[in-house]
Amino acid sequence: MKKALVSSVMASAALISYDSQAVTLSDDFELIANIGAYSEYAMRGISYSQRNPVAQGYLTVAHKSGLYAGMWGSNVDIAGVDANYEADYYAGYIWQPTEDISLDVGYIKYTYPKTSAMNISETYAVLTAYGFKVGSYYSNDYLGDQTTTYNYVGYGFNLPLESKLDVRYGILDLKDPAFISSSGNTKDSYHEWEVKLSKTAFQVDWAVSYIDTNLSETECYSFMGDKESCSARVLLGVSKTF
Template sequence: MKRTLLGLIVGAVLTQTPLASAVPLSENFELIGSVGALSEYSMRGISYTQRKPAVQATATLAHSSGLYAGVWSSNVDINGIDARYEADYFAGYTHQFSDKVGIDVGYIKYTFPKGTILNAGETYAVLTAYGFKLGSYYSNDYYGDQSYMYNYVGYGVKDLPYGLGLDVRYGLADYKDPSFFSSNGNAKDSYREWEVKVSKNWLALDWSASYVDTNLSETECLQFQGDKESCSARLVVGVSKSF
């Protein structure tokens, strides 16, 4: 299976997990996985560990046809929610039109044991072309019955000097109902987020450093996530080992 195919699978499903490598299981099946530690678990610009460290792991079984299924997990810490970890299950199909152009479509089920109010399902589609990415994720059961759409545009390059990689992303998360409330009583149903990430493989480990931010105020973040600084500008660093 080509490296570009692995990038589609891992990058489209959970972008916070570094790119994994593959272990051949048979002529048609490969196991893709990694385990890593980060300064926090950041998802679409918002910290799910109140800016505290996170340990994350993922494993994906991929078929040469482009079909795949897998699991991803991380510890979480969200004020007002008893959940201590998140386990996500995903399945999808990816296809390469060429070495530079591909598409990935699938479904993710987010689960939070002891915090089932956060459980949700998402369908997604990600188009990759010449380093650019255009992704869309949709759910109709956020917080029980809230519909939600997340769209982003990004760009990545892996062959910069000194073996560095660079990924940038700009996204919009849009909820059906107003979900963010400011100190003056105004409400809005969406927020914007962005990330600039530098990565490097060194000593057989994948290292990364990301600048993450959103346009949410401290008051809006406190009301939504239970921590006023979990949506502010910050640096997220991580290291992972692929297998």
């Protein structure tokens, strides 16, 4: 269950560890903690730090039944938003009938303490089977009254030298149009993708990702106030999981 938990919890964030050493609290509970430094905070293909470096971390308490709860945090830098950091709270359940199959269902509350209007909540379900992953996230309070769905498919496999390659393709769909092109056309969804290479060395986890979306600079600016936060780029990360 521990392996499924670390790879599933906060799948939208830049977690790069897959085989952690949890802290045993009792016969029934364990604590998983992570802290890391990244070249930016990327959320579903879009930079939430205007491509600037961030520190991130999480704490998760897990029960042997598969229940878990925890919190995740990162500093942020969003154009036009008076928020210095994001604090997320989550709870869920992982059903893992075999080592290769797991189903993770749960709830996340995203909070921006200085800008409560950006606070949103999501429910999610992530199915992992033999390296393949299918996930779905739903919110009905995005920016106050927008409903959103985020669906993705992914695959991860081991490479030589104890490294791992993960690929993901996702689609975020909003109820109302939120992306405006240079010609004035609008759309209510975008596509994003990521290819990530990760490896554990010197007792820490290292990762490099290629990230991109199908949003133009103008569409990105209309949504994020920054025309470069949705463009193709490379993300670097190093973290330690306890």
